[in-house]
Amino acid sequence: xxxxxxxxxxRAIIFSxxxxxxxxxxxxxxxxxxxxxSLSTSTSTSTSFIQFDAKRIANxxxxxxxxxxxxxxxxxxxxxxxKADLALTLINPSVIDKTFFPPSKNKHDYLSLxxxxxxxxxxxxxxxxIRKDGVTNPSTQTDDVDRPxxxxxxxxxxxxxxxxxxxxDEKYAQKGVSVxxxxxxDEKTKMNPxxxxxxxxxxxxxxxxxxxxxxxxxxxxxxxxxxxxxTSAAWTAQKEAGMNAWLSKYLQWLTTSDLGKAGAQQNNNxxxxxxxxVAALAWYLKDDNLxxxxxxxxxxxxxxxxxxxGAQEHxxxxxxxxxxxxxxxxxxxxxxxxxxxxxxxxxxxxxxxGHNLKLAIDYLLPVTRGEKWLHTSKNLEVSQLAQILxxxxxxxxxxxxxxxLRNILRDLASKKQxxxxxxxxxYEFALLKPHLM
Numbered sequence: 001x002x003x004x005x006x007x008x009x010x011r012a013i014i015f016s017x018x019x020x021x022x023x024x025x026x027x028x029x030x031x032x033x034x035x036x037x038s039l040s041t042s043t044s045t046s047t048s049f050i051q052f053d054a055k056r057i058a059n060x061x062x063x064x065x066x067x068x069x070x071x072x073x074x075x076x077x078x079x080x081x082x083k084a085d086l087a088l089t090l091i092n093p094s095v096i097d098k099t100f101f102p103p104s105k106n107k108h109d110y111l112s113l114x115x116x117x118x119x120x121x122x123x124x125x126x127x128x129x130i131r132k133d134g135v136t137n138p139s140t141q142t143d144d145v146d147r148p149x150x151x152x153x154x155x156x157x158x159x160x161x162x163x164x165x166x167x168x169d170e171k172y173a174q175k176g177v178s179v180x181x182x183x184x185x186d187e188k189t190k191m192n193p194x195x196x197x198x199x200x201x202x203x204x205x206x207x208x209x210x211x212x213x214x215x216x217x218x219x220x221x222x223x224x225x226x227x228x229x230x231t232s233a234a235w236t237a238q239k240e241a242g243m244n245a246w247l248s249k250y251l252q253w254l255t256t257s258d259l260g261k262a263g264a265q266q267n268n269n270x271x272x273x274x275x276x277x278v279a280a281l282a283w284y285l286k287d288d289n290l291x292x293x294x295x296x297x298x299x300x301x302x303x304x305x306x307x308x309x310g311a312q313e314h315x316x317x318x319x320x321x322x323x324x325x326x327x328x329x330x331x332x333x334x335x336x337x338x339x340x341x342x343x344x345x346x347x348x349x350x351x352x353x354g355h356n357l358k359l360a361i362d363y364l365l366p367v368t369r370g371e372k373w374l375h376t377s378k379n380l381e382v383s384q385l386a387q388i389l390x391x392x393x394x395x396x397x398x399x400x401x402x403x404x405l406r407n408i409l410r411d412l413a414s415k416k417q418x419x420x421x422x423x424x425x426x427y428e429f430a431l432l433k434p435h436l437m
Contacts, residue, residue: 050223050280050338053394057432061166072413072437076430077166079423084163087156088175092182093149094189100144102197109192112147112214113140114199128203134319134378146191147198147214153183154217161225162431164232173232176225177239185242193250196259209262209270212254216273219280220334223247244285251281255290264297267304268314269324272331275301279338288342295339298332298346302355310355310363322377325364326384332357333391340395347395358396361388368404383408383425390429390436402436409437 063069064077095110102111115136119126141148160176163169182189198211226243229235254260254277263274275298282290305328307313315324336346336357350356367373368382389405392398412418412426429437 048227048284050219050284051334052224052432056435057165060431060434064166070430070434070437072430073434076427079427080159080163080431081167084159084172087159087163088171090152090156090175090179092179092189093153093156094182095146095149095191096189097149098144098146104197106192108190109197110146110150110195110214111197112145112150112199112211113137114201114208114210115140117201119202126203129201150183150191150214151217153179154221157225158221161228165228166431170232170234173229173234177229177232177234180222180226180229180243181239184246185239190246193246194253194257196257207259209259209266212259212263212274212277213270215250215254216277216331218250219247219277219284223280223284247281248285251278251285251287251290254278254281267301268312269328269331271301272298272305272328272335276331276335276338279335283338283342291338291342292344295335295342295344295346298335298339299349299351302349302357303351303353306355306360308354310359310361312360312363316375319376320378321375322364322367322373322380323384325360326388329357329360329364329388332360333388337391337395358392358398361385361392361401365400365404368408381419381421383412383422386425386429390433393436405436 060069060073064074069077096107098107098111100111101107102109116133117129117131117140118135118137120128120130143149156179157176160172160179164172164176184190195211195215196207198214199208200211201208226235226240230240254263254274260274263270264278265271266274275294279291279294279298282288282294305312305314312325312328315321315328318324332346339346347357364385367380368385373380386405386408389401389408392401393405409426409429412422415422418426
């Protein structure tokens with residue numbers, strides 16, 4: 001058996017390798033999270049959604065209660081409740097449950113391993129790990145580190161918040177709030193509000209700005225969940241204040257730490273998701289100046305991200321070029337939606353060289369007409385365009401995007417079996433945006 005296979009089968013070896021590297025960082029401290037700074041901690045309101053449309057989901061809720069909802073919406077609701085009921089049985093994930101220690105030796109500090117990095121078979125001890133773009137090392141996705149647990153916690157919070165909203169059943173709110181409490185608020189179990197040790201690479205002593213990407217699901221999914229939970233007795237003023245303080249400290253880390261500042265300079269999907277996080281948190285916490293800065297930074301990034309045809313050259317260099325092109329546009333279109341809420345614009349923005357969101361979206365559309373994708377892309381999945389097109393319809397009233405989106409969703413509906421990703425895409429449209437189907 002090769003050394004590489006032995007490493008994959010023996011977590012103790014990986015643990016030893018990892019500790020041999022990170023022990024040198026024990027005294028590292030690049031930031032302070034003891035103060036909130038000047039950020040506002042205003043209480044969210046019932047319409048303060050990052051992604052949801054308050055009026056439209058209220059209409060869906062009413063249609064479900066009166067029995068007037070479309071069949072696909074009823075089916076999506078049943079699927080939601082089934083998944084939420086499973087989430088009720090979840091043991092609340094905590095950042096302190098990992099078996100690896102971060103360099104700080106503090107288990108409250110989030111730690112993950114970069115997924116495309118592997119032990120070097122040419123090195124006696126496998127160090128430093130080497131990169132294989134697009135090939136996930138399964139040993140980076142175990143519960144030895146925090147990324148899988150963060151995903152379980154955030155997904156449960158989102159599921160339970162939607163189940164609570166549509167059903168008005170307090171059990172979903174109580175469980176969802178308890179998951180929030182365990183991950184973010186309880187002094188014994190909470191995550192510290194920073195990502196200093198995210199996407200670490202054994203054998204590489206450099207702290208990685210790319211780890212900021214791990215945090216995108218917090219503003220993406222938790223902020224709207226909090227708003228949905230805010231009508232429940234389980235969501236107390238104390239929890240509201242505590243969560244606002246945590247989010248403010250995290251935003252402060254994003255914008256003032258060395259890693260955060262480095263993340264702000266990236267002009268690929270990492271930079272877009274960084275700016276999305278800043279914009280979402282700034283809008284939620286009522287920091288208008290910071291929101292405007294994030295939108296302007298996104299506008300300026302377009303000239304670096306897109307070529308004259310709209311191709312995203314940074315993403316097309318990857319082995320999964322179509323996926324990463326969509327992934328980047330998902331961040332940019334969500335950021336564009338937040339800009340609209342703040343009376344700013346990214347959807348209508350065009351650089352002096354003609355770079356804009358529509359140009360980049362249109363570059364991807366030929367594959368929806370059956371045309372050959374001209375770049376490298378493993379496992380090309382057309383439904384990755386759905387969310388992007390949905391936002392384009394909502395904010396630009398683009399009839400072409402509407403038709404392409406409907407074709408994608410109809411194709412998913414016709415399939416006998418869907419992947420987990422396809423199922424999530426289809427059911428989210430069926431439940432949250434049925435008017436676009």
